[in-house]
Each structure stands twice: as C-alpha cells, then as structure tokens.
Amino acid sequence: MENKKYKIIYADPPWKYNFSKDNSDKIENHYPTMELEDIKRLEVPSDEDCVLFLWATAPKLKEALEVMKSWGFEYKTCAVWDKQWIGMGYWFRGNHELLLVGTKGQFSPPNQKELVDSVFRIKRKEHSRKPAQIRTLIAKWFPDMEKIELFARERIEGWDVWGNESPKDIQKVLNSEVRNSSQA
Numbered sequence: 001m002e003n004k005k006y007k008i009i010y011a012d013p014p015w016k017y018n019f020s021k022d023n024s025d026k027i028e029n030h031y032p033t034m035e036l037e038d039i040k041r042l043e044v045p046s047d048e049d050c051v052l053f054l055w056a057t058a059p060k061l062k063e064a065l066e067v068m069k070s071w072g073f074e075y076k077t078c079a080v081w082d083k084q085w086i087g088m089g090y091w092f093r094g095n096h097e098l099l100l101v102g103t104k105g106q107f108s109p110p111n112q113k114e115l116v117d118s119v120f121r122i123k124r125k126e127h128s129r130k131p132a133q134i135r136t137l138i139a140k141w142f143p144d145m146e147k148i149e150l151f152a153r154e155r156i157e158g159w160d161v162w163g164n165e166s167p168k169d170i171q172k173v174l175n176s177e178v179r180n181s182s183q184a
Contacts, residue, residue, distance in 0.1 A: 007145035040070035049105035073102030083124035110141035
C-alpha cells in the first residue's frame with residue numbers, strides 16, 4: 001500500500017500557533033502540532049490527476065496556500081464551515097474554518113446537479129474535529145475514486161487514513177515517517 005496513489009486527498013494539518021497568551025490556550029494541549037516546513041515537506045501520495053481538500057483556519061490561510069503549492073496543487077476555491085460557536089481570536093472571535101480546494105493535473109469538479117452551498121452551518125463538536133458531513137459529501141461526489149485522509153482521527157469506511165490518532169493505512173508519508181519535533 002506504500003506506493004498507492006490517491007485521486008482524493010483530504011487533510012487537516014496540525015498547524016502550530018505561536019500567539020497563545022497562556023499555556024491553557026495552547027493547541028498542543030489538545031494534540032501534537034507540526035512546523036509549517038515539516039507539513040510542506042510531506043510526500044503526499046497523490047495521483048497525477050488529483051483534488052485536495054485542505055482545512056485552514058483564518059490565521060493559517062497564507063500557510064495553507066503555501067502547503068497546497070508545496071504539495072503540487074493549484075488553488076481553485078474554498079468553502080466556509082460556520083461552527084455556530086464563537087471561538088478565540090485577536091482581531092475577530094473566530095467561528096469559522098476554511099476548506100480550501102486545489103487540483104493537480106486534469107481533475108473535474110463534481111456534477112453541476114450535485115453542487116451545494118459554499119457555507120456549511122454545522123455545530124462544532126470537540127476541539128478541531130471536522131464535520132463528518134464534509135467527508136460524506138466528498139465520498140458522494142467521487143464514489144469510485146481512491147481516497148485518503150491525512151492527519152485522520154479515525155478509520156472511515158471507503159477511505160485510507162494516515163494520522164497519529166488512527167491506525168495508518170500508509171506508513172511512509174515523509175521520507176522516514178514523520179520527522180519533526182512534535183511527532184504529529
């Protein structure tokens with residue numbers, strides 16, 4: 001399975017934040033994070049014709065676009081997840097996340113009749129857990145394509161997974177597993 005390539009990549013990188021005023025608000029209290037350069041160096045097992053669905057918070061938008069480019073994808077569009085919950089912030093109290101979409105090679109969007117609103121209003125659950133409805137929508141749009149979720153928390157039928165909270169279907173994403181200071 002190590003040389004397997006995927007048409008669908010779904011990823012929620014463990015972004016590192018450096019603006020926490022006290023230790024109780026640190027992301028690392030919830031899960032290990034990764035440095036931007038380590039995320040950019042991941043060897044994503046993408047097919048030459050592929051789509052990437054990449055989660056980013058508003059403060060990490062610039063970095064997410066860098067990651068997308070480093071992984072070989074061209075930004076196309078995004079959707080917004082309205083968490084229906086007010087979070088922390090410095091300029092605004094964030095209650096949304098962005099789901100960026102990028103492609104490489106020749107990859108067509110979903111059938112016009114299957115398109116949905118670009119704003120998903122789904123109540124947030126525990127810290128950083130993304131709505132299952134998004135993964136379900138992607139699987140509905142592309143039912144017969146090989147799919148992988150990077151940084152997965154759990155195994156989902158129809159998807160291969162890689163992440164520190166789930167059994168890995170692929171073992172080698174970086175040159176020698178994940179070589180970083182935080183072991184995400």
